[in-house]
Amino acid sequence: xxxxxxxxxxxxxxxxxxxxxxxxxxxxxxxxxxxxxxxxxxxxxxxxxxxxxxxxxxxxxxxxxxxxxxxxxxxxxxxxxxxxxxxxxxxxxxxxxxxxxxxxxxxxxxxxxxxxxxxxxxxxxxxxxxxxxxxxxxxxxxxxxxxxxxxxxxxxxxxxxxxxxxxxxxxxxxxxxxxxxxxxxxxxxxxxxxxxxxxxx
Amino acid sequence: xxxxxxxxxxxxxxxxxxxxxxxxxxxxxxxxxxxxxxxxxxxxxxxxxxxxxxxxxxxxxxxxxxxxxxxxxxxxxxxxxxxxxxxxxxxxxxxxxxxxxxxxxxxxxxxxxxxxxxxxxxxxxxxxxxxxxxxxxxxxxxxxxxxx
Numbered sequence: 001x002x003x004x005x006x007x008x009x010x011x012x013x014x015x016x017x018x019x020x021x022x023x024x025x026x027x028x029x030x031x032x033x034x035x036x037x038x039x040x041x042x043x044x045x046x047x048x049x050x051x052x053x054x055x056x057x058x059x060x061x062x063x064x065x066x067x068x069x070x071x072x073x074x075x076x077x078x079x080x081x082x083x084x085x086x087x088x089x090x091x092x093x094x095x096x097x098x099x100x101x102x103x104x105x106x107x108x109x110x111x112x113x114x115x116x117x118x119x120x121x122x123x124x125x126x127x128x129x130x131x132x133x134x135x136x137x138x139x140x141x142x143x144x145x146x147x148x149x150x151x152x153x154x155x156x157x158x159x160x161x162x163x164x165x166x167x168x169x170x171x172x173x174x175x176x177x178x179x180x181x182x183x184x185x186x187x188x189x190x191x192x193x194x195x196x197x198x199x200x201x
Numbered sequence: 202x203x204x205x206x207x208x209x210x211x212x213x214x215x216x217x218x219x220x221x222x223x224x225x226x227x228x229x230x231x232x233x234x235x236x237x238x239x240x241x242x243x244x245x246x247x248x249x250x251x252x253x254x255x256x257x258x259x260x261x262x263x264x265x266x267x268x269x270x271x272x273x274x275x276x277x278x279x280x281x282x283x284x285x286x287x288x289x290x291x292x293x294x295x296x297x298x299x300x301x302x303x304x305x306x307x308x309x310x311x312x313x314x315x316x317x318x319x320x321x322x323x324x325x326x327x328x329x330x331x332x333x334x335x336x337x338x339x340x341x342x343x344x345x346x347x348x349x
Contacts, residue, residue: 064332067332068331068332068335071332071335071336071339072335074339075335075338075339075342078339078342078343078346079342081346133329137332140332140336144336144339147340147343149343149344149346149347150343152347153343153346153347183225186223190220
């Protein structure tokens with residue numbers, strides 16, 4: 001009798017262990033499947049963002065080329081003494097720069113921040129290849145639009161920026177560089193100083 | 202450095218060149234120094250004599266310096282460029298004729314020199330060149346009109 005009871009008890013324990021093991025195996029398989037699913041989703045999101053970024057970059061290139069066209073128009077107008085045309089061309093450059101070029105640049109920044117999050121190297125490349133050139137172009141365009149001699153021919157027009165105009169750019173750079181990255185910090189300071197003169201006071 | 206089109210004094214010019222060096226834009230700096238010396242023949246001659254015993258400084262003087270070529274590191278080149286700027290500064294402080302020549306060049310021929318050598322350009326090289334060329338032309342025309 002005892003033998004039978006012992007056998008049944010042992011069988012239950014063994015069955016319990018086997019059951020628990022099977023449950024554990026199922027859980028593991030499930031976890032792996034879930035992780036794979038999440039990985040696939042992350043990959044899909046990255047592919048989507050990459051495509052999105054490509055489209056945005058193409059758009060930005062288009063806006064940049066449009067600014068080139070207007071600059072050419074401006075050059076011809078100055079050369080040919082067509083002063084009456086200058087305000088209109090000035091407006092075109094101004095609008096194209098603020099509405100198209102800067103806006104598409106900001107969209108690129110927002111997308112890149114998600115795409116490159118956690119990837120310090122890519123983010124630094126993005127800062128060097130996109131953000132600093134963006135600041136340089138911006139300083140050059142603002143310098144042109146506010147040039148005193150140009151204003152003279154253009155009936156005293158000027159364009160100004162606010163404290164928030166380049167906030168996203170500077171914030172993105174500052175948050176992604178170390179405190180001892182003196183090279184990039186120096187560049188930031190130079191661009192901040194260069195843009196300061198165009199701020200609304 | 203980026204948009205100052207007013208007449209530049211020697212000190213601010215040299216400071217801007219130093220900023221450019223510190224940003225690591227040595228190729229651009231070499232072009233600027235070379236252009237500067239081409240427009241200041243007397244200064245060019247005096248510096249030529251001053252740097253003839255230093256191989257690197259002499260190469261900067263003639264505008265033929267290759268950085269990061271295995272023989273010269275960027276750090277060493279940066280130090281040499283800063284030394285070269287220091288020589289220009291010292292000479293302009295010590296010799297009034299050189300100072301006048303430099304001032305004259307900066308107020309006329311070199312007014313826009315730093316504008317077009319500011320280092321990081323647009324990330325699309327071709328577009329950067331187009332942009333720089335157009336801006337240079339526009340400023341040249343604006344100069345003509347306002348002087349006229």
